[in-house]
Amino acid sequence: MARLIRHEVGDLLQSIYSTVAVLLERLPVGMELERRLLSDLKNRAETCRSELDAVVDLVSAAEPAVERTDLSAVFGQALAQVRRRFPNLPLAAQGAPAVQVVADGRALAPALFLLLTAFCQSARERMRVAFSPGERHVDCTLERDGYPVSPEQLTWLSAPFATTQHATFGLGLALTKRAVGGGEVDAHNRPDGGVAVRIRFPVWPGD
Numbered sequence: 473m474a475r476l477i478r479h480e481v482g483d484l485l486q487s488i489y490s491t492v493a494v495l496l497e498r499l500p501v502g503m504e505l506e507r508r509l510l511s512d513l514k515n516r517a518e519t520c521r522s523e524l525d526a527v528v529d530l531v532s533a534a535e536p537a538v539e540r541t542d543l544s545a546v547f548g549q550a551l552a553q554v555r556r557r558f559p560n561l562p563l564a565a566q567g568a569p570a571v572q573v574v575a576d577g578r579a580l581a582p583a584l585f586l587l588l589t590a591f592c593q594s595a596r597e598r599m600r601v602a603f604s605p606g607e608r609h610v611d612c613t614l615e616r617d618g619y620p621v622s623p624e625q626l627t628w629l630s631a632p633f634a635t636t637q638h639a640t641f642g643l644g645l646a647l648t649k650r651a652v653g654g655g656e657v658d659a660h661n662r663p664d665g666g667v668a669v670r671i672r673f674p675v676w677p678g679d
Contacts, residue, residue: 481524489517515557519589522582538653540676541577543610544568550584551601558592565601571610573655573673580651587644587669591616595666609655612671620661645669 492514499507547568555563591599596618604611648671649657656672 485517485521485524489514489521492517518557519586522586522589525582536576536579536650536653538574539577540572541575541580542570543573543575543673544570546575546577546581547584547601547612549581550588553585554588554592557589561592561595562598563592563601564598566603568603568612569605569610571605572676573610574653574676575655575673576651576653579647583644583647583651585644587614587648590644591667591669594618606675608675610673610675612673614669614671615662615666617666620665621659621667626659 492510496507496510496514499510544567551563551565588601591614595616599616600614602613602615604613645657645659652671652673654674657669659667659669662668
């Protein structure tokens with residue numbers, strides 16, 4: 473049933489996304505309010521489809537397809553999407569190292585997009601992405617300023633359907649944890665405000 477819903481609703485969301493894109497191209501110069509409204513609708517359709525995919529993946533009984541994954545390519549794709557979505561938010565992003573890691577590459581990209589989108593939506597003034605490569609793993613740290621999250625929200629790491637509050641944050645965390653094969657994901661409130669998430673990617677053996 474979940475896959476059927478993803479197929480039917482996903483097609484509808486794709487139609488909305490494509491139709492709005494065409495309208496944006498045809499919109500006369502000077503209609504900035506209409507352009508902002510249509511752009512917001514287009515972004516919402518894109519995010520909603522990503523959330524739908526995340527829910528289906530989380531309820532699926534299938535094990536993650538752990539494989540050799542290009543960390544730089546996956547992060548580059550997610551960051552490019554987020555930068556287009558939030559062009560005015562200062563996003564200090566260190567480039568991901570050119571290393572192959574153990575992860576479900578297909579699921580990792582949309583998971584990171586959801587997580588980064590949630591961070592950008594709740595950031596007050598800035599956000600940062602940094603990497604710390606090691607011999608056997610690569611740590612990625614996401615940090616944003618702004619308000620902290622509640623203990624309830626952090627339960628999404630272990631129980632992704634424990635609450636319906638702040639679903640994007642929770643789905644991104646839970647799906648990222650599932651996509652990182654043998655790695656770790658943890659989140660905590662920063663002492664000076666905001667939230668930090670650390671993702672540990674195991675390096676592919678031999679790299």
